Amino acid sequence: MSKGVTAKSEDYARWYTDVIIKARLADYGPVKGTMVIRPYGFSLWESVKDAFDCRFKETGHENAYFPLFIPKSFLSKEAEHVAGFAKECAVVTHHRLIADPDGEGLVVDPDSALDEEVIVRPTSETVIWAMYKKWIQSYRDLPILINQWANVVRWEMRTRLFLRTTEFLWQEGHTAHATAAEAEEEARKILEIYREVAEDELAIPVLTGLKTDAEKFAGAEHTYCIEAMMGDRRALQAGTSHNLSQNFAKAFDVTFQNEENQEQHVYATSWGVSTRLIGAIVMVHGDDKGLRLPPRIAPEQVVTVPIGKSEEEIGSVLDYLETPLKEMAERGIRCHVDDRAGVTPGFKFNEWEMKGVPLRLEVGSRDMKENSVTVVRRDTGEKMTLPKAELSKEAPRLLKEIQQSLYEQAKTFRNENTYSVESYDEFKSIIADTSGFVKCGWDGDPDTEAAIQEETKATIRCIPFEQEVDGLTCVYSGKPAKHEVIFGKAY
RNA sequence: CGGGGUGUAGCGCAGCCCGGUUAGCGCGCGUCGUUCGGGACGACGAGGUCGGGAGUUCAAAUCUCCCCACCCCGACCA
Numbered sequence: 430m431s432k433g434v435t436a437k438s439e440d441y442a443r444w445y446t447d448v449i450i451k452a453r454l455a456d457y458g459p460v461k462g463t464m465v466i467r468p469y470g471f472s473l474w475e476s477v478k479d480a481f482d483c484r485f486k487e488t489g490h491e492n493a494y495f496p497l498f499i500p501k502s503f504l505s506k507e508a509e510h511v512a513g514f515a516k517e518c519a520v521v522t523h524h525r526l527i528a529d530p531d532g533e534g535l536v537v538d539p540d541s542a543l544d545e546e547v548i549v550r551p552t553s554e555t556v557i558w559a560m561y562k563k564w565i566q567s568y569r570d571l572p573i574l575i576n577q578w579a580n581v582v583r584w585e586m587r588t589r590l591f592l593r594t595t596e597f598l599w600q601e602g603h604t605a606h607a608t609a610a611e612a613e614e615e616a617r618k619i620l621e622i623y624r625e626v627a628e629d630e631l632a633i634p635v636l637t638g639l640k641t642d643a644e645k646f647a648g649a650e651h652t653y654c655i656e657a658m659m660g661d662r663r664a665l666q667a668g669t670s671h672n673l674s675q676n677f678a679k680a681f682d683v684t685f686q687n688e689e690n691q692e693q694h695v696y697a698t699s700w701g702v703s704t705r706l707i708g709a710i711v712m713v714h715g716d717d718k719g720l721r722l723p724p725r726i727a728p729e730q731v732v733t734v735p736i737g738k739s740e741e742e743i744g745s746v747l748d749y750l751e752t753p754l755k756e757m758a759e760r761g762i763r764c765h766v767d768d769r770a771g772v773t774p775g776f777k778f779n780e781w782e783m784k785g786v787p788l789r790l791e792v793g794s795r796d797m798k799e800n801s802v803t804v805v806r807r808d809t810g811e812k813m814t815l816p817k818a819e820l821s822k823e824a825p826r827l828l829k830e831i832q833q834s835l836y837e838q839a840k841t842f843r844n845e846n847t848y849s850v851e852s853y854d855e856f857k858s859i860i861a862d863t864s865g866f867v868k869c870g871w872d873g874d875p876d877t878e879a880a881i882q883e884e885t886k887a888t889i890r891c892i893p894f895e896q897e898v899d900g901l902t903c904v905y906s907g908k909p910a911k912h913e914v915i916f917g918k919a920y
Numbered sequence: 921c922g923g924g925g926u927g928u929a930g931c932g933c934a935g936c937c938c939g940g941u942u943a944g945c946g947c948g949c950g951u952c953g954u955u956c957g958g959g960a961c962g963a964c965g966a967g968g969u970c971g972g973g974a975g976u977u978c979a980a981a982u983c984u985c986c987c988c989a990c991c992c993c994g995a996c997c998a
């Protein structure tokens with residue numbers, strides 16, 4: 430394995446893969462399109478997961494678990510939903526293998542065909558609504574606010590680590606409400622949680638808004654989204670929250686009696702974020718040295734590399750650091766000491782940079798003589814000397830600053846690559862030459878949206894909540910604009 | 921599913937065109953020693969169904985045919 434990673438500027442896709450493999454976030458699984466999330470990557474996912482999970486719980490949601498397998502017939506109950514997912518479903522048709530009568534190995538036993546084939550969930554709306562039908566009779570049973578952390582399978586043609594794999598981990602919330610207004614409020618509340626976690630925890634600035642009908646979830650009334658810009662100026666849908674209205678309730682015949690004793694269909698939402706966010710973290714913050722992790726979600730926040738020629742010298746460095754390390758741990762800072770023998774300090778510096786640890790301590794005899802420590806910031810590369818006594822006080826401040834600086838850098842980058850355009854020529858040249866987000870008017874016609882996608886490959890990433898349409902015209906048709914929208918090339 | 925490409929040690933590759941000793945190289949790995957403030961060095965060593973099958977031949981990593989797998993590029997997608 431070579432020392433560094435492919436430069437971002439040379440080949441962005443390869444840089445992305447190199448970083449993931451070399452930082453040991455993940456590796457390819459044996460079946461095409463599958464991915465092994467390695468301990469370091471999983472630890473990062475757990476941080477992300479916890480950030481969401483505690484917020485879901487604070488807002489009254491409960492976790493549960495629904496089955497991986499879904500009767501095939503369930504999928505066909507909601508028309509749009511079928512159309513959306515049927516093309517990428519893994520189907521279980523048999524339940525037994527037998528020794529190959531014609532040779533070695535195993536073959537599917539033809540006698541073990543299932544009476545009703547089952548599909549592996551591409552998402553769980555259908556099983557969940559089948560259950561909600563049993564559980565909901567009265568308005569007193571509502572709302573139901575359930576979330577599940579699970580794996581889902583979508584049989585994709587082209588896959589990329591974290592961004593699009595055949596199986597991925599995610600969180601899917603499924604709520605049932607008595608009124609349309611409550612469901613709408615829920616969908617918006619969740620979107621706000623998504624925005625907050627993305628920006629405050631992952632340090633990823635996001636646009637919030639509505640998806641167009643072409644881009645919305647199959648079966649949703651409307652879909653809200655958070656949309657982020659990656660380091661190659663392409664867009665990544667980072668999370669979606671759907672107001673399903675009564676679509677699934679009608680498809681699964683889920684009704685309740687209201688206070689006036691009237692039978693009504695339930696209103697629903699569903700919402701999800703996935704391990705794709707790990708891909709976003711890599712692409713938004715990474716550089717040519719590897720990952721740069723936001724401190725709030727970094728598995729390790731401070732890594733110590735003791736420097737010495739012998740085991741005794743290393744030992745004395747660790748004694749020297751005992752107090753500040755203890756104090757940092759007491760302040761809740763996640764610290765790691767890299768005391769591996771037989772690996773040079775220089776090697777360790779590079780390795781921890783690859784892994785994106787926000788702060789590195791380099792401590793050897795020179796520091797001990799001066800009663801100081803050497804601290805290096807991963808975000809800027811800045812190397813500084815601090816009095817040892819100040820370390821445990823300074824570390825939290827530095828971590829906070831790094832968190833902030835990563836967010837600011839990402840936001841500046843996004844803003845610098847977001848263009849307001851009035852003409853379609855301008856639009857086309859930006860998409861073709863530099864890429865980025867293009868803000869412009871849209872007449873609201875799906876044909877216009879399709880034509881632009883056909884001609885430029887750019888899609889409407891979102892219809893932002895904040896917008897000004899007065900006097901705006903559609904960039905394509907020249908008609909009065911119905912919305913101001915953000916176009917971009919998407920992952 | 922269409923177009924292109926690649927399969928040789930854990931990883932990256934050379935050898936193949938033009939068949940012929942014991943199949944090499946770099947990285948990584950193991951042991952020992954010297955090193956250690958930005959990817960250390962030396963010595964010794966382990967590691968191979970040359971993707972699979974069939975064929976041609978005295979002889980196949982190398983030539984022929986079939987199969988398989990994976991990667992890249994396109995249409996669909998969190």
